[in-house]
Structures are given as C-alpha cells and as structure tokens.
Amino acid sequence: MLEATDFKPVTLSDRDLFVKHYERFPQVHSDNTFTNMVCWNHYAHYRYANIEGNIVLSTTFDGRTRYRPPIGPHNPDLLMDLMRLATKSSDDIPFLILDPETKEWISELYPDLKLYPERKYFDYVYRASDLAELPGKKYITIRHQLNQFQRTCLPLVEPITKDDVKDVLDFLDKWCDWKDCDSDPVLANEKEAVLFAIAHYDELRLSGLIIRVEGKVGAMSIFEGLNKDTALIHFEKGLPDCKGIYRAINVETARILAKHYVYINRESDMGIAGIREAKTRYHPDHMVEVYFVRREELEKVI
Numbered sequence: 001m002l003e004a005t006d007f008k009p010v011t012l013s014d015r016d017l018f019v020k021h022y023e024r025f026p027q028v029h030s031d032n033t034f035t036n037m038v039c040w041n042h043y044a045h046y047r048y049a050n051i052e053g054n055i056v057l058s059t060t061f062d063g064r065t066r067y068r069p070p071i072g073p074h075n076p077d078l079l080m081d082l083m084r085l086a087t088k089s090s091d092d093i094p095f096l097i098l099d100p101e102t103k104e105w106i107s108e109l110y111p112d113l114k115l116y117p118e119r120k121y122f123d124y125v126y127r128a129s130d131l132a133e134l135p136g137k138k139y140i141t142i143r144h145q146l147n148q149f150q151r152t153c154l155p156l157v158e159p160i161t162k163d164d165v166k167d168v169l170d171f172l173d174k175w176c177d178w179k180d181c182d183s184d185p186v187l188a189n190e191k192e193a194v195l196f197a198i199a200h201y202d203e204l205r206l207s208g209l210i211i212r213v214e215g216k217v218g219a220m221s222i223f224e225g226l227n228k229d230t231a232l233i234h235f236e237k238g239l240p241d242c243k244g245i246y247r248a249i250n251v252e253t254a255r256i257l258a259k260h261y262v263y264i265n266r267e268s269d270m271g272i273a274g275i276r277e278a279k280t281r282y283h284p285d286h287m288v289e290v291y292f293v294r295r296e297e298l299e300k301v302i
Helices: 012-024 034-039 076-086 100-109 128-133 137-153 162-179 185-199 245-257 273-281 295-301
Strands: 047-051 054-061 064-067 095-097 123-127 156-159 207-213 216-225 230-238 263-265 286-288 291-293
Touching (some): 128 263, 162 185, 162 207, 185 230, 230 245, 291 295
Antiparallel strands (some): 054 064, 156 207
C-alpha cells in the first residue's frame, strides 16, 4: 500500500535517476521536469516515490499535498493506491493530471471520474519555425517591433557562460527592482527559482542566451530539451530600457532551438492576464492541458 512516508524530497542528486527514467517515459508538460522541480522546490516542495518501475510525484503548498499519476508502465493497482492516498490529503483538489496520454488512460479505467480543466496551468507550445521566422501577416506587428529594436539598440547576442554569471545576477537584481519582486509572492518565488538555475547551471545541463545593449545585459533566456521533439524555455526576462528587447530574446532563442526541435514549450501563464495576452499573441500550435480531480470525486471510485 502506497503511503506518504514512501515519498522523499527531489534533490540535485536525483538528476541521473530522472534523466534515465524520462528517456523511457518522455514528458510533455514543463512542471514534471527535473529542472523545474529543483528550481521551484523552495515553493512547491516536490517529493517523489520510486516504486514498481514508476515515479510518483507530489507537491505541497501551505501544508496541502497534491499527487500526480504514476510516470512509467501503466499499473492500475498502483494508480488505485495513489488515488486512495490522495483522498487523505487536506487539499480539496489532491490529484493533478499533466499529460493527455495519462488522461486518456485514467478516463478509460474510470469513465465516471470527473476531470476538471485547470486553464492557468496549460502549457503553450509553438512551432519552433514560427517563433524563429515570424512568418506571414499574423506576426507583422512583432516583426516591426523587432526591426525597430535592432536599428535602435544595436544588440549583441551571446550564449551564457561562466564569465557572464555576475552580469546576469546584476541583471536579475535590476529586473526585480523594476518588477518590485518583494511585493509580489509569485515574482519573489520566481526570482529564487532563476537564482537556483544560475547557481546550478552546469549541473542541470542548461543552455541560455543574453542580449547586451551598450555592454550591459538587457535580456536573458534559459532553456533545455523537454523531449525529442520539443524544447522548453524555463525563464525569459528583459528590462524595459530598450523597447522590443522581449521580442528579441524570444526570436533569438527560437532561432537556436529551431535547428534541433519542432516545437517550443513556453510554459503556462499562471492565470495572469498580461502573460496570457503575451503568450497568445505568438499563436501557439497547441496547449498541453492540465486536469484536476476533486477529493469527493476520488472517493466515489475507490
């Protein structure tokens, strides 16, 4: 019987375990990635159980725990055990599904189980070539803003290296001053996540870009492969000093990734209206949908 005591914290030392497991069972949603878990661990408290060839994940916010379906060979008995465990959580929505294949499997096993879409956690996935080339009329405004930026700001695009770390940290301090991170819990937690990614950049095998304007970092992105077809952009930040720099870091990152991947996942909008508008403006190819299950619905099927 699966119990809460079977779970242990996700740490940097677990990277090889997750890399090997995800090679066999590729992920499609950003929030199941190892990088995401360790960078946001201070906020979401990720834990995992490695059981019967599956990895089972949980998160805990304010003392309330949510579980995710087993990642690995389909095991109905393990799924049932997990759903039983989820009913013991104090969270009203203790079960979260982050990929369509698993959703279909669970719906086949439990056709009466009600699944509720959680729109704010849907990942936006774009064709890499669209973000890199900005083709056609639907991108005409973005192309205009980008061309204006190139003429006005004379940017220098560089990969992030060890020599850039101090400049990147200075940039993040300026970005947080501009955004007033200390007054916004979401931004404050995101700053901690970015700082962890920079501090463990090599260990996490991350890649990144910076754009310098007049020698100073004005924008940055950090990314990696998600699966064989899709790259994942974890962080993308820019300062307002030079108009259009967000457009520039987006397209420069996409030009690199389009050489190796068909799609680019730019994560969710977290229900924030401004982020949703910005991500929609780039015309996603599709979304990776997220569904949750209420505790009372789980209790009906176990």
